[in-house]
Structures are given as structure tokens and as C-alpha cells.
Amino acid sequence: MPSRLLLLAIGLLPVGNLLAAQADHVTATEAWIRLLPARLPASGYVTLHNTGSSAATLVSAHSATYGSVMLHQSSMGSGGMSSMNAVAQLVIAPQGKVTLAPAGYHLMLEQVSRALTPGDSVDITLDFADGSHLPVHFLVRPANATDPQ
Amino acid sequence: MKLPRFAHLTTLLLLFAVGLLLSACHQDEPQPWQLTNISGHMPDLSFRLTNDEGKTVTADDYRGKVTLLYFGYTHCPDVCPLTMAQLHVVMQRLGKLADGASILFVSVDPNRDTPAVLHEYVKAFDPHAVGLTGSPADIEALTKRYRAAFTREAGKSDGSYDVSHSSGIYVFDGNGKARLLATPEDAQDKLVHDLHLLLGPGSAP
Numbered sequence A: 001m002p003s004r005l006l007l008l009a010i011g012l013l014p015v016g017n018l019l020a021a022q023a024d025h026v027t028a029t030e031a032w033i034r035l036l037p038a039r040l041p042a043s044g045y046v047t048l049h050n051t052g053s054s055a056a057t058l059v060s061a062h063s064a065t066y067g068s069v070m071l072h073q074s075s076m077g078s079g080g081m082s083s084m085n086a087v088a089q090l091v092i093a094p095q096g097k098v099t100l101a102p103a104g105y106h107l108m109l110e111q112v113s114r115a116l117t118p119g120d121s122v123d124i125t126l127d128f129a130d131g132s133h134l135p136v137h138f139l140v141r142p143a144n145a146t147d148p149q
Numbered sequence B: 001m002k003l004p005r006f007a008h009l010t011t012l013l014l015l016f017a018v019g020l021l022l023s024a025c026h027q028d029e030p031q032p033w034q035l036t037n038i039s040g041h042m043p044d045l046s047f048r049l050t051n052d053e054g055k056t057v058t059a060d061d062y063r064g065k066v067t068l069l070y071f072g073y074t075h076c077p078d079v080c081p082l083t084m085a086q087l088h089v090v091m092q093r094l095g096k097l098a099d100g101a102s103i104l105f106v107s108v109d110p111n112r113d114t115p116a117v118l119h120e121y122v123k124a125f126d127p128h129a130v131g132l133t134g135s136p137a138d139i140e141a142l143t144k145r146y147r148a149a150f151t152r153e154a155g156k157s158d159g160s161y162d163v164s165h166s167s168g169i170y171v172f173d174g175n176g177k178a179r180l181l182a183t184p185e186d187a188q189d190k191l192v193h194d195l196h197l198l199l200g201p202g203s204a205p
């Protein structure tokens, strides 16, 4: 009986844990990659919802498919100058959402390790500040994709 | 009363000037363009560059086509592909009329953007798109001609680098005259509307 109780307690642990890992209360939707030809750097986009009661902070991402995954932001400066900058972290407020979408936040994907075609799925793992991880499937879409999938 | 002729002339000129001003304020026809009208404010299309098939081309090769000039680079993973994808949708919405238009993607990164890379790049977006590259001096001259700017940012450890660049799309008519400027803030509908006017039957070539 004690061992069964222990199993039960372990089974309940994630639910009862008030300090749940950040990745546990983030859900990812609309994850996609704009595929570019000639092994050019590509962009990954995703919408992140924080369903928890504490902030989740995205600090990096990694993937077996890409040698380099970086959190970037495109911005429009004075005179219509478009530029890109690295982003150290992205805070998703409790019950809030952050959208990585064209012309804004994006995952810059470089050094692709295999040939991709539209329709493929690529796994990218999002890393949070507390060391927790959220694996996400990204749908590969053609270069000229625009409509929401 | 010593100079009645001059007085008359001055009055006439003044009336003429006022008349011009009034006619400018009260145009009979409403301004048909939804994008920024740059007619007379930007020089005609003129360049000598290498296209994505490795051939030397000049602006004259695109006479008879409405051209959409955009400065970008292929290692730009976010904004340039978004613009090109949006231009692809615009071309699709124009249907058959799109055959009268060319999208000129001019590389502001000629060191990396060879004709071969540009070819794969533009064809991934739209059959009406042409990639153009050239010597850094020729590219810079063209960007200066249209007051577009670009800056190569500091390199990263792996030798790669980003380029900040102007994001406007310059529209020229079939005679190479600068007509319209579309910015990223402009809705796609405006570009479709104005290209319909420039490409449609009855429009000046």
C-alpha cells in the first residue's frame, strides 16, 4: 500500500506543483517555417500562449535540423529602413501571448542539415529561463506563403 | 499710373498664378492613386546590371512593362521574403494583367547574391520576378538615385552579416517614368488598385 500511495503522489506531482516549469504552461500554435531555396537562412514563426499564473521567459531555441537558431526581431527604423536585431529574451506575461510573425519577432534558422520541402515538419525546442523546454513541430511552407495556414 | 502696362501684366500674372493654385486645389478629377504619387519627384528608371540569368540588362529592356523596384538581399529571412510573398499575391490578384508587370529585386548584397542564388530566390516567389545584381558601385548608384539607403551591419562570428535596407517599392510605368511609392504600411489593396490603373486597358503604356 505505501508504494502505491507513493506512485499516486508522484503521479499528482505536476498538477499540484505550484512552481511548475515555465514550459509546462506555454502552448504553441501556428508554428511554421518559411522555406527559402539554396540553403538560405529561413524564419520560424509561432504563437505562444502562457496559460499559467506566472511569466514565462523564452531565452533561446535549438533544433537538430538547424545548426543555428536565433531569436530575432525585425524593425522599421527612420526613413523606412528595415533591420534585424538579436533578442536576448522574450517574456510572455501570465495569461498573455507573444506572436512570432513576419516583420516582427522570428526564429532565424541557419545551417540547415537536411533537404526540406514544403509539407515537412521540423522539430524546434524552445528553451525557457528556468531551464525547462518546449518541443514544437513547425510546418514547412513554401517561400511565397502568406495566408495564415 | 506711370506704368500701366506693367501693372496690368503683374495683375494678369497674379490672376494666372491664383488660377493655377485654385485649379490645383479643386481638381475636376479626384486623384486616382491610392499609393504615394511620385510622378515628377523621382528620376526615370535607369540602370545597367546583371540579371539572374547572368545577362547584362538595362532599364530599356523593361520598357513596355510596369516595373516594381525593390531593394533587398537573399540572406534576409524575414522582411524581404514577406515583401516578395506579398508581391506574389498582388500578381495573382492581377490575373492576366500581371504579365505586363515585372518585379525587379535588386540585391544590396552583391558579394553574396550571385545570379545563380538570385535566380533560385526570385523563382521561389513569382514568375514575374527578376533578380538583379551588379558591382557594389552600380548598386549604390541605383539606391542613391531613388534615395534608398542600405547599410551592411557588423559581421557575426561565423562570417555572416545582415544588411539594413530601405523597404519601399517604387513603381514605374512602361515608359520608365517613376509613378508610385508603396511602403510596407500601405495595404496590399492599394497596390492592386493602382496597378490595375497602370496596367489596365486605356492606360498610357
Ligand SMILES: [Cu+2]
Residues within 6 Å of the ligand: A072, A073, A084, A106, A107, A108, B077, B078
Ligand atoms: Cu533575423
